[in-house]
Amino acid sequence: MGAILALMIVGYIVWKNEFSWPASLTWDELPRKLDDAQEWLLEQRTEGSNPFFAVLDGFRAFADWLVTALLNGLEWLTWVGTLAAGTLIVLRFGGWRAALVVFGAFVSFALLGLWEESMQTLALMTAAVLLSLLAGVPVGIVAGRNERFYRAITPILDAMQIVPAFAYLMPVVIVFSVGPAAAVICTLIYAIPPAVRITALGIRGVTAESVEASQALGATSWQTLFKVQLPLARRQLLLALNQTIMFALSLVVIAGLIGGRGLGDVVTNGLYSNPALAVLAGVAIVIMAIALDRATAAIADRTDPARRQLTDEGRRRARNITFGTLGLIALIVLAARALGADAIYPDEFETSATVYDANIQDTVLGWINDALEYIQDPASFIFGITDPVGNFILERMLQPVQNLLMDTPWFLVLGCLTAIAYVLSGQRPAVTAFLMLAAIGIMGVWEPAMDTASQVLVATAIAVVIGIAVGIWAAESPRVEKVLRPILDTLQTLPQLVYIIPFIYLMPVSLVPGVVASVLYAIPVVIRLVTAGIRSVPPAPVEAAQAFGASRRQVLAKVKVPLARDSIMLGVNQGIIMVLSVVVIGGLVGSGALGDMVARGLQRNEFGQGVVASLAILALGIALDRVTQGQRPARTATSRGPLFGGLARRRRQVQPGGGAV
Amino acid sequence: MKTHRHLWAVVAALMLALFVAACGEEKDDSGDGGSASSGGKDCGKVVLNEQAWAGSTANTYIAKNVLEENLGCEVEITKITEIPVFQAMADGKVDAVLEDWQHTDQYAQYIDKAGTVVQGGPLGVKGHIGWFIPKYLMDEHPEFKTWEGLKGKEDLFKTPESGDQGMFLGGDPSYVQKDKQLIEALGLNFKFVTAGAEPAQVARWSQAYKQKKPIIFYWYTPQYLNQEYDLAEVKLPPRTEANKDCKDDAKEGGDPEQYKCEYDVTIINKLFSKKFADSGSPAYDVLKKMKLTNEDQELVAKAIAGDKEDPDDAGADWVKENKDKVDQWLQ
Numbered sequence: 001m002g003a004i005l006a007l008m009i010v011g012y013i014v015w016k017n018e019f020s021w022p023a024s025l026t027w028d029e030l031p032r033k034l035d036d037a038q039e040w041l042l043e044q045r046t047e048g049s050n051p052f053f054a055v056l057d058g059f060r061a062f063a064d065w066l067v068t069a070l071l072n073g074l075e076w077l078t079w080v081g082t083l084a085a086g087t088l089i090v091l092r093f094g095g096w097r098a099a100l101v102v103f104g105a106f107v108s109f110a111l112l113g114l115w116e117e118s119m120q121t122l123a124l125m126t127a128a129v130l131l132s133l134l135a136g137v138p139v140g141i142v143a144g145r146n147e148r149f150y151r152a153i154t155p156i157l158d159a160m161q162i163v164p165a166f167a168y169l170m171p172v173v174i175v176f177s178v179g180p181a182a183a184v185i186c187t188l189i190y191a192i193p194p195a196v197r198i199t200a201l202g203i204r205g206v207t208a209e210s211v212e213a214s215q216a217l218g219a220t221s222w223q224t225l226f227k228v229q230l231p232l233a234r235r236q237l238l239l240a241l242n243q244t245i246m247f248a249l250s251l252v253v254i255a256g257l258i259g260g261r262g263l264g265d266v267v268t269n270g271l272y273s274n275p276a277l278a279v280l281a282g283v284a285i286v287i288m289a290i291a292l293d294r295a296t297a298a299i300a301d302r303t304d305p306a307r308r309q310l311t312d313e314g315r316r317r318a319r320n321i322t323f324g325t326l327g328l329i330a331l332i333v334l335a336a337r338a339l340g341a342d343a344i345y346p347d348e349f350e351t352s353a354t355v356y357d358a359n360i361q362d363t364v365l366g367w368i369n370d371a372l373e374y375i376q377d378p379a380s381f382i383f384g385i386t387d388p389v390g391n392f393i394l395e396r397m398l399q400p401v402q403n404l405l406m407d408t409p410w411f412l413v414l415g416c417l418t419a420i421a422y423v424l425s426g427q428r429p430a431v432t433a434f435l436m437l438a439a440i441g442i443m444g445v446w447e448p449a450m451d452t453a454s455q456v457l458v459a460t461a462i463a464v465v466i467g468i469a470v471g472i473w474a475a476e477s478p479r480v481e482k483v484l485r486p487i488l489d490t491l492q493t494l495p496q497l498v499y500i501i502p503f504i505y506l507m508p509v510s511l512v513p514g515v516v517a518s519v520l521y522a523i524p525v526v527i528r529l530v531t532a533g534i535r536s537v538p539p540a541p542v543e544a545a546q547a548f549g550a551s552r553r554q555v556l557a558k559v560k561v562p563l564a565r566d567s568i569m570l571g572v573n574q575g576i577i578m579v580l581s582v583v584v585i586g587g588l589v590g591s592g593a594l595g596d597m598v599a600r601g602l603q604r605n606e607f608g609q610g611v612v613a614s615l616a617i618l619a620l621g622i623a624l625d626r627v628t629q630g631q632r633p634a635r636t637a638t639s640r641g642p643l644f645g646g647l648a649r650r651r652r653q654v655q656p657g658g659g660a661v
Numbered sequence: 662m663k664t665h666r667h668l669w670a671v672v673a674a675l676m677l678a679l680f681v682a683a684c685g686e687e688k689d690d691s692g693d694g695g696s697a698s699s700g701g702k703d704c705g706k707v708v709l710n711e712q713a714w715a716g717s718t719a720n721t722y723i724a725k726n727v728l729e730e731n732l733g734c735e736v737e738i739t740k741i742t743e744i745p746v747f748q749a750m751a752d753g754k755v756d757a758v759l760e761d762w763q764h765t766d767q768y769a770q771y772i773d774k775a776g777t778v779v780q781g782g783p784l785g786v787k788g789h790i791g792w793f794i795p796k797y798l799m800d801e802h803p804e805f806k807t808w809e810g811l812k813g814k815e816d817l818f819k820t821p822e823s824g825d826q827g828m829f830l831g832g833d834p835s836y837v838q839k840d841k842q843l844i845e846a847l848g849l850n851f852k853f854v855t856a857g858a859e860p861a862q863v864a865r866w867s868q869a870y871k872q873k874k875p876i877i878f879y880w881y882t883p884q885y886l887n888q889e890y891d892l893a894e895v896k897l898p899p900r901t902e903a904n905k906d907c908k909d910d911a912k913e914g915g916d917p918e919q920y921k922c923e924y925d926v927t928i929i930n931k932l933f934s935k936k937f938a939d940s941g942s943p944a945y946d947v948l949k950k951m952k953l954t955n956e957d958q959e960l961v962a963k964a965i966a967g968d969k970e971d972p973d974d975a976g977a978d979w980v981k982e983n984k985d986k987v988d989q990w991l992q
Binding site: 039042043046169170173174177178179256257258259261265268269271272273274275365369376377378391394395501504505508509510511513514587588589590591592596599600602603604605606 | 711713714715718739740741742743744745746748749751752754755764766767770774775777820821822834835854855856857858859860861864865867868869871872912962965966969
C-alpha cells in the first residue's frame with residue numbers, strides 16, 4: 001500500500017501535468033449519438049404514429065388517473081376525515097405510539113400551512129410505492145428463486161440506483177410528458193431496486209429445510225411459494241415496503257421539477273425566492289418520512305402472526321375491532337362532511353367576529369429567517385469557526401488530493417488504483433476496477449472524474465473518521481444512541497438541497513459545501529453500521545477480556561473494534577456509495593466536475609454529455625466499491641451484487657428508525 | 662354475540678351512507694361546474710408556468726391577476742423547470758411561459774420543426790448579462806469601469822480557492838455564459854470559479870459584499886437583488902461592426918477569440934402552446950399583448966422575494982397601480 005502511494009507521489013512530482021489522458025484513446029462520439037437518440041425520440045413522439053407510444057400513453061393515462069384519484073379521495077375525506085382515517089388505522093394495526101406519531105405528522109402539516117402540498121406528495125408517493133411493489137415484488141420473487149436471474153439483473157438494479165435522475169429526466173418527460181405520470185416513472189426507477197432486492201433476500205432467507213419439507217409433502221412449486229416461502233418471508237416483504245417508501249420519498253424534490261407538485265415543488269422553487277419556505281417544506285418531508293417509517297414498522301411488528309397466537313375468539317374480537325375502527329372513521333368522515341369541513345385544511349378560521357390564522361407558518365418562517373439571517377452575517381460567532389474550517393478542508397485536504405489525482409500521469413493513477421484494489425480486495429475486483437477506470441478515460445471524462453473522485457475520497461474520509469468515533473460512542477452508551485436516532489433520521493430524509501443552504505453561507509468556498517453535504521448524508525450510514533457491528537460482538541470474548549482485568553478502553557480497542565472490523569469496513573464501503581449518490585447535488589452548489597455536467601445535461605440541454613457523466617459516476621462507483629470492498633468473506637448468495645451487495649443487509653439497520661428489525 | 666351483530670349492522674349502514682354520500686357528491690360537483698362556466702365569455706382554465714426565479718414569479722402572478730379579475734379565467738400555475746416545460750407546452754399541459762431566455766435549441770425543435778409551441782413575442786423585459794462588482798469597490802477603484810482597468814489588479818480578488826490568481830465567480834451553470842473564454846481572450850489572470858446554482862452564487866457574493874471584500878462576478882438584470890445591493894458594472898469590449906459575429910454561449914466551444922465582446926441584450930420571449938394559441942381563448946389575446954418593463958418586474962419581484970409578500974397580493978397591487986398599462990392589454 002505504502003509503496004503504491006509513494007509511487008504515485010513520485011510520479012506526481014516528476015511528471016506533474018505532463019501526461020493527461022491521450023485523445024487517441026478517447027471515443028467522443030457517444031454524447032452526440034445520445035443527443036441524436038433523444039431527438040429521434042422527440043420526433044417519434046411528435047408524429048405519434050409509433051404504436052410503441054400508444055402503450056406508453058396508456059400507462060401515462062393510468063398513472064395520471066391513479067394519482068389524481070388518490071388525491072381526490074383524500075380531499076373527499078376532508079382534512080378532518082384524512083386525519084382521523086390515518087390515525088385510527090395506524091392505531092388499530094400499529095399501536096398507540098405509531099398512531100401518535102402519525103397524528104402528530106398530520107397536525108404539523110396543518111400547522112405549517114403545507115397541508116395541500118403534503119397531501120399531493122402523499123398521493124404521489126402512494127401511487128409510486130404501489131406500482132414499485134407491483135413491479136418489484138414479482139421480480140424479487142423470481143430473483144429469490146433463481147440465482148442466475150438475480151445475477152443477470154443485479155447490474156441493472158445498480159445502474160437504476162446510482163445513475164442520477166437528472167440524467168434521464170428529459171427522455172422521461174418526452175415520453176410521458178410532465179405531471180404525475182412522469183414523476184411516478186422517475187420514482188419507480190429509483191424505488192424498484194430496493195423492492196426487488198429485499199424481496200429476493202427474504203425468499204432466499206427461508207431455510208432450505210422448510211422448502212424441502214413442503215416439497216417432500218408433495219406441494220407444487222406454486223404451493224411452496226404461496227404457502228411456505230412468502231409467509232416465512234413476511235418480515236422481509238414488509239421491510240421491502242418500508243424501504244420502498246423511503247427511497248420514493250427521496251425523489252420528491254426531483255419530481256417537483258417536472259410537475260409532480262407537492263412538497264418537492266416548494267423546495268426547488270423556494271430556494272430561489274424564499275429559502276425559509278424551502279426549509280419548511282424540507283421539514284415536512286422529514287416528518288412524513290418518519291411517520292411513514294414508524295407506522296409501517298409498527299404495523300409490520302404488531303401484525304406478525306408469529307408473535308400473536310390467536311384463538312378463534314381472539315380473531316373474532318380483532319375483526320370486530322377492525323370493523324369498529326372502520327365504522328368510526330366512516331362516522332367521522334360523514335360528520336365532517338355534514339358539518340362542512342374543508343377538503344384541504346384552511347388557511348384561516350372565521351368566526352362571526354374575527355378571522356384567525358389557522359396555522360403558524362408565518363411565525364415559523366420568521367424563526368427560520370432569523371436563523372438564516374444569523375448565518376448570513378459574516379461577523380457572527382459561528383462564522384468565525386466555520387470559515388477557517390472550510391478553508392482548511394479546501395487547502396489541506398481537497399486541493400492536495402485533487403492535485404495528486406488530476407496531475408499525476410493518467411497511467412500511473414490507473415495502475416496504482418488497480419494495484420490498491422488488488423492488495424485490498426483481490427484479483428477479480430482489481431480487474432473490474434481497471435475496466436471501469438479505463439471506460440471513464442475512453443468516454444473522455446477522465447479529468448472531471450478524477451476531480452469528482454478526489455472530492456468523494458475526502459468526503460468519505462471525513463465521514464468515516466467522525467462516523468466511527470460517534471458510532472463507537474453510541475454503541476457504548478444507549479443514551480447517546482437515543483439522542484442520535486432522530487438526528488440521523490433527519491439527515492437521511494431531509495433533501496440535501498435544504499441542509500446545504502446554511503453551509504453555502506458558513507463555508508464560502510465552492511468545493512466545500514458539496515463535501516459537507518456528502519459527509520452529512522453518508523455519516524448516518526457509517527454510524528449505524530459501526531454501532532450495529534460493535535453491538536453484535538458476541539459476549540464471550542468480551543467477558544473473557546474482562547475476566548483478565550481489561551479496562552473498558554482495552555476491551556473496546558483490543559476486542560470489540562477488531563471483532564467488528566467487517567462491519568466497519570462495510571461502513572467505509574457504503575459511505576463511498578452514499579457520497580457518490582450526492583455528487584449531482586454537489587454540482588448544484590459549486591463542486592463542478594461530473595455532478596455539474598449531469599445537472600447541465602438537463603438545464604442546458606446537453607443530454608448526451610449528461611448521460612456520459614452519469615455513466616462515469618456509475619463506473620467510478622463500481623471502481624471505488626471494488627477498491628475498498630476488502631477481503632470480505634466471499635459474499636454469500638443472499639447478498640451478492642456488486643454495488644449494493646450490502647445494501648439490503650445494511651438497510652435494515654440504517655434507515656430511519658432502523659426499519660422493522 | 663348479539664352486540665357484535667349489532668355493531669356489524671351499524672358499520673354496514675355507515676358504509677352505505679358513505680357510499681351514497683360519495684355518489685351524491687359527484688353529481689353536485691358536475692352541477693357546480695356547469696353553472697360556473699355558463700356566465701359571460703368563456704375563458705376556462707389557463708395554465709401558466711412559473712420558473713424558479715423571482716422575476717418569473719412576478720410576471721406570472723401579474724398575468725394571473727389580470728386573467729382572473731378581468732376575464733374570469735381559472736388560472737393554474739405549474740412550476741416545471743426550463744427545458745422540460747417545452748414538452749409540457751407541446752402536450753398542451755402548460756399554456757404559456759411568460760419569461761423565456763432564448764432557448765434556441767428548443768426553439769428549433771419545438772417551434773420550427775414540430776410546430777407544437779409558438780412564439781408569443783417579447784415580454785418587453787430585456788435581459789442584460791455582464792460582469793459586476795460592488796459599488797464600494799468601484800468607488801475605490803474607478804479604473805474598474807472597464808475591463809482594461811482589471812489588468813494587473815487581478816490579485817486584489819484573490820481567495821483561498823483561486824491560488825495565485827484572482828477569483829472570478831461564474832454564474833449559474835444553467836445560464837448562458839462565456840466567462841471562462843472571455844477571461845482567456847482578454848488575457849486576464851483570473852481563475853474561473855463556479856458556485857453552482859443561482860442561490861448558491863448569490864450566497865457567495867452577498868457574503869463578500871457584507872464583509873466589504875472585493876469580488877467580481879457574473880450577474881444580470883432584471884433581478885430584484887439589484888434593488889437590495891448596490892452593484893456596478895465592469896464594461897466589456899463593446900459589440901461593433903467589426904465583431905458582429907461575436908458569440909455569447911460558450912456551450913458551442915471553440916476558439917475563445919470568438920467570444921471576445923460584451924453580452925448581447927437578451928430579448929425575453931413569451932411562448933405559447935400551439936393548442937392554446939388555436940383555442941380562441943380570450944386569455945391568449947391578453948397574454949399576447951402583455952408587456953412589462955424591467956422596472957415593473959423588479960419591483961414586483963422585490964415585493965415577493967425581498968419583502969416576502971404573498972405573490973397574489975404583490976401582483977394585484979401592481980395591477981391596481983398600473984391600470985393604464987393593463988387596459989392596453991385588454992383592448
